[in-house]
Amino acid sequence: MNAPIIRSLDALDALTDAWRAAGQRIGVVPTMGALHEGHLSLVQRAKAECDRVIVTLFVNPRQFNNPEDFARYPRTEQADAAILAPYGVDALFVPTGDEVYPPGHATTVSVAGVSGPLEGAHRPGHFDGVATVVTILFNMTRAERAYFGEKDWQQLQVVRRLVADLHLPIRIVPCPSVRAGDGLALSSRNQRLSAKGRAQAAALPGVLFDLAGRLERGATPAPALAEARARLADLGFAPVEYLELRDGDTLGDPLPGRPARLLVAAWLEGVRLIDNIPVTLPQTATRSSLGAA
Ligand SMILES: Nc1ncnc2c1ncn2[C@@H]1O[C@H](COP(=O)(O)OP(=O)(O)OP(=O)(O)O)[C@@H](O)[C@H]1O
Ligand SMILES: CC(C)(CO)[C@@H](O)C(=O)[O-]
Numbered sequence: 001m002n003a004p005i006i007r008s009l010d011a012l013d014a015l016t017d018a019w020r021a022a023g024q025r026i027g028v029v030p031t032m033g034a035l036h037e038g039h040l041s042l043v044q045r046a047k048a049e050c051d052r053v054i055v056t057l058f059v060n061p062r063q064f065n066n067p068e069d070f071a072r073y074p075r076t077e078q079a080d081a082a083i084l085a086p087y088g089v090d091a092l093f094v095p096t097g098d099e100v101y102p103p104g105h106a107t108t109v110s111v112a113g114v115s116g117p118l119e120g121a122h123r124p125g126h127f128d129g130v131a132t133v134v135t136i137l138f139n140m141t142r143a144e145r146a147y148f149g150e151k152d153w154q155q156l157q158v159v160r161r162l163v164a165d166l167h168l169p170i171r172i173v174p175c176p177s178v179r180a181g182d183g184l185a186l187s188s189r190n191q192r193l194s195a196k197g198r199a200q201a202a203a204l205p206g207v208l209f210d211l212a213g214r215l216e217r218g219a220t221p222a223p224a225l226a227e228a229r230a231r232l233a234d235l236g237f238a239p240v241e242y243l244e245l246r247d248g249d250t251l252g253d254p255l256p257g258r259p260a261r262l263l264v265a266a267w268l269e270g271v272r273l274i275d276n277i278p279v280t281l282p283q284t285a286t287r288s289s290l291g292a293a
């Protein structure tokens with residue numbers, strides 16, 4: 001059965017007030033729509049852990065640094081409602097822009113540090129937009145748990161920092177990246193690739209997994225990363241915005257003995273693809289060997 005589509009906060013409050021009065025745990029899955037199996041994995045996890053699940057669908061203008069990207073972002077509300085039908089979602093919250101940002105809205109939530117590099121450097125203002133809308137959506141839904149995909153690794157770390165720093169009463173649940181059979185992480189923006197581009201795109205996770213293997217076997221990060229960037233360029237990715245080895249939590253320099261992450265953003269056919277995977281660095285890695293990463 002299709003979940004009820006709720007567009008106003010008043011209507012959402014009427015539902016959630018009743019759920020809370022009945023002592024039910026509410027989970028929220030924030031999305032921008034154009035739903036695929038990646039989103040559905042978050043929904044399934046939320047259903048397994050919560051009594052009530054709200055999926056939010058809002059293409060947040062404040063997190064788009066590029067107006068063309070905002071204009072071209074897929075908007076497929078009817079298809080999204082249909083794809084969710086078998087999953088027993090309790091509400092599909094599709095607020096209007098004015099509902100989220102009422103006239104006169106003047107507040108921005110900004111998370112320092114972890115928002116700075118990588119996505120933050122290449123999409124100025126992006127994480128302020130994400131942190132602001134996520135805070136608003138948490139407050140609107142008053143959910144106890146929120147589900148986020150590891151595909152957007154830096155976003156996940158920004159949201160964790162935000163929740164910890166503001167003592168927000170919500171638990172962030174990270175969910176593993178869902179990949180297509182050829183390894184490409186599912187993403188709404190993938191729909192914009194041609195069939196040829198879509199086939200080429202699988203090289204991105206290929207290079208990432210290869211590189212992780214080399215680093216885990218003791219390759220020195222700086223030259224291995226440079227080589228992998230050049231390989232991506234040879235494979236037709238242009239530009240390769242970043243391919244970096246970072247600390248998994250802070251996104252700062254990788255440190256010996258701490259979980260590290262490889263993160264990439266690269267363009268193909270005018271589509272910006274991102275991905276990331278964990279790397280277990282050898283015990284012998286030193287700060288100076290990693291510092292050059
Ligand atoms: N392949 C995936 N596996 C797991 N979670 C995912 C995947 N793709 C998206 N998500 C998660 O779904 C949530 C909503 O993401 P969003 O609506 O931006 O979809 P998207 O596919 O990431 O789109 P985009 O093209 O903007 O990257 C986020 O928490 C995101 O990390
Ligand atoms: C978390 C989110 C829904 C906020 O707009 C968005 O950044 C996304 O879809 O990952």
Ligand code: BAL
Pocket residue numbers: 063064152155
């Ligand atoms: N998937 C993260 C949201 C964005 O790219 O704007």
